[in-house]
Amino acid sequence: MFVILVYDVNQKRVAKVLKTARKYLYWVQNSVLEGEITEANFRRLKGELSRIINQDEDSVLFYIFGSMKYSSRELLGIQKGGETNML
C-alpha cells in the first residue's frame, strides 16, 4: 500500500518523529513523508511513533491508498525532497 504521512508535533519531538518515519518512508517536504509500505512495516511505524508522540498534543495523520491508479501530483515552487516514482 501507499502511504502519505503528515505530522504536526511539538518541536522537541520533530527530530525523533522524522528519524523514525524516514526508516520507512521518503521525506517529501516539511512534515510530509510518503512511500510504499508493507502492512507489517506500517504496524511497526505506527507502534514506534505512538511511543514517541504525546497523544494529547501531537498529531500524525496517515492517508492510506490501496491503489494509486486514480492519482497524480502537482507541484508549485521548488521540489524540496526526493519522492517516490509513484505518480
Next chain:
Amino acid sequence: MFVILVYDVNQKRVAKVLKTARKYLYWVQNSVLEGEITEANFRRLKGELSRIINQDEDSVLFYIFGSMKYSSRELLGIQKGGETNML
C-alpha cells in the same frame, strides 16, 4: 476530484497561503489542507497561490485523486482540524 495540499513556505507567506487555500479546502493540521474541489476552482487556487509564493524558495504540493475508493485514513494523537467526510 479530491485534493490533499501540503505546503512548505517561508514563514512570512504562511498566513496568505493558508487564507487563500482555506477558501477552497479544509484545514487538517499544520501545513495540510484537503477536500473535494472542481477543476475550475483547482485552477483558480493554483493561480492564486502561484502569485503568492516565491517559486524559488517555497513548495506547495498537491496530491490529486479522481477517486478515493481505495483509500482510508488513520490518526495517531489528537485531531487538529476539521476534515471532510471523504474517508
